[in-house]
Amino acid sequence: MVEMKWENKGHEFDALRVRLKNIDTKYYIWGAGTFGIAFFEEFCEEIPIVAFVDRNKEKWGRKLCGLKILSPEEFLQGRKDEIVIVSTGMTKSAYDQLRQMGLVRHKDFFHIDEISSIYMLDKYNKVYVSDLMLSITQCCTLRCEYCNAFMPQISNPVNYDMKFIQDEIDLYFRWVDEVNILGLVGGDAMAHPRFNELLSWIGEKYYPHKVKHLEIYSNAVIEPGKETLKMFERYDVFYRFTDYSGNSGRQNIEKITMILDEHHIRYDHAKFEDWFDSGYPQLSNGITSEDGLKKFFELCDRKSCHGLWGNKLLFCGMCLNADLIDYCKLKETDYFDLGNYDASKRIELLEYYLGYNERGYMEYCKMCNGGINVNTHKIEVGKQMKI
Ligand code: SF4
Ligand code: SF4
Known part of the structure; x- marks a missing residue:
């Protein structure tokens, strides 16, 4: 569990800020739905997004915004150390599944709002x-x-x-x-x-x-x-x-x-x-x-x-x-x-x-x-x- 109690106020996202600045960092969007599409449209020119991942097997193999929609298993097989951006509304079940797959919140995966806000702060001072x-x-x-x-x-x-x-x-x-x-x-x-x-x-x-x-x-x-x-x-x-x-x-x-x-x-x-x-x-x-x-x-x-x-x-x-x-x-x-x-x-x-x-x-x-x-x-x- 990630505690949302402030332990290092003003520096809770320092590690993410370093990774966002690294031009080699790549990203997956978890959830091939409206939130994920909106995020892609806003950030596709800003960060390299590799693919979407979705739990709905009807979507597997299809293309969305020109990217492939992977199954969680396919994603895990091809994954290196990319950041996963959780874009689904049902965060609890997404976090549970990602944790079961061995990924760690605030290290391997982040909520869509966390990426958007921290990126905009560092890149545009906004x-x-x-x-x-x-x-x-x-x-x-x-x-x-x-x-x-x-x-x-x-x-x-x-x-x-x-x-x-x-x-x-x-x-x-x-x-x-x-x-x-x-x-x-x-x-x-x-x-x-x-x-x-x-x-x-x-x-x-x-x-x-x-x-x-x-x-x-x-x-x-x-x-x-x-x-x-x-x-x-x-x-x-x-x-x-x-x-x-x-x-x-x-x-x-x-x-x-x-x-x-x-x-x-x-x-x-x-x-x-x-x-x-x-x-x-x-x-x-x-x-x-x-x-x-x-x-x-x-x-x-x-x-x-x-x-x-x-x-x-x-x-x-x-x-x-x-x-x-x-x-x-x-x-x-x-x-x-x-x-x-x-x-x-x-x-x-x-x-x-x-x-x-x-x-x-x-x-x-x-x-x-x-x-x-x-x-x-x-x-x-x-x-x-x-x-
Ligand atoms: S809705 Fe959630 S965050 Fe808001 S008071 Fe209830 S448990 Fe807390
Ligand atoms: S009573 Fe509450 S839930 Fe119902 S319409 Fe008004 S604001 Fe919405």
């Missing part, structure tokens, strides 16, 4: 990070019983003040040079009454030089109006929603997807067989030892839901919401304080973004059942609470 999921409202048009953002548990939900949101974004971009995805979330992001104004402010000030991709997380209840659609087009916004139609009865999926299609707005209509219960209101997930918590944190895949609240940057945004409803109060060790900008701490910020922190886990990891790759508590998708 703090480049994968994502920020910025909550702009506690209001939501649905009341999902197992909402991971705990929205139904907030008795007096508010829309965050524009100035507060603008200040926190400005502060964030003092530290961060470029974020791949800035997602506006809620509740339902589109429930914010000044949603258009905020989107326009972000678009004009930060897109695309600091925000590469803008995404909206909605629930397909509120139809985007003319002004909103104009901005979706102008900033190439990606609209994401989950299909709860079996349970909510309030979604306008057909109408909204038709409008989005007419305006050529890209969207993801996610359908899940199950959701996972984060554990609320349990006070413990049963993991009590420090080692157990560190291991759980390392395996939990919340790498694409970094949160921000004022000057507090969180590795896992769920902790923020747990704090907001007084379910689990944040500890100082849980967040990275963006309050006083210090250029000498840029690498520490990147390390935090990539999972390193003072204890190797967050306070809320003691209570929560974890992200989907470690969570075994399946539940119905979008089950609504009675009003």
Whole structure:
């Protein structure tokens, strides 16, 4: 196990930095899917990528982006000391398999975000990070019983003040040079009454030089109006929603997807067989030892839901919401304080973004059942609470 507890703050990726600078280092991408393709498209001119590797035998022998897709066995036979870049969403099972094959995390294999961020820092002196999921409202048009953002548990939900949101974004971009995805979330992001104004402010000030991709997380209840659609087009916004139609009865999926299609707005209509219960209101997930918590944190895949609240940057945004409803109060060790900008701490910020922190886990990891790759508590998708 690799501990994400800081042991050598500011130097956790020194060995990787040496290898990335070595022009003889070669790379495999583990996972021939959308993340792997996106990584290839962005970095194929920067680093020598040998092939893709995938566990799905249907893909073996095929070509992707001009490279061969290998089976894990084929990869192992031909491997020398190349770096493996794990690009699948299901990191736990990928890490387990790579370890069974004798490879070591942070020596032989790295998460895609680790390679991207450290490479960009060394090559372009840029703090480049994968994502920020910025909550702009506690209001939501649905009341999902197992909402991971705990929205139904907030008795007096508010829309965050524009100035507060603008200040926190400005502060964030003092530290961060470029974020791949800035997602506006809620509740339902589109429930914010000044949603258009905020989107326009972000678009004009930060897109695309600091925000590469803008995404909206909605629930397909509120139809985007003319002004909103104009901005979706102008900033190439990606609209994401989950299909709860079996349970909510309030979604306008057909109408909204038709409008989005007419305006050529890209969207993801996610359908899940199950959701996972984060554990609320349990006070413990049963993991009590420090080692157990560190291991759980390392395996939990919340790498694409970094949160921000004022000057507090969180590795896992769920902790923020747990704090907001007084379910689990944040500890100082849980967040990275963006309050006083210090250029000498840029690498520490990147390390935090990539999972390193003072204890190797967050306070809320003691209570929560974890992200989907470690969570075994399946539940119905979008089950609504009675009003
Ligand atoms: S749609 Fe459901 S899961 Fe999403 S924020 Fe609202 S209550 Fe939570
Ligand atoms: S265990 Fe829970 S609190 Fe900890 S990182 Fe995973 S989702 Fe976040």
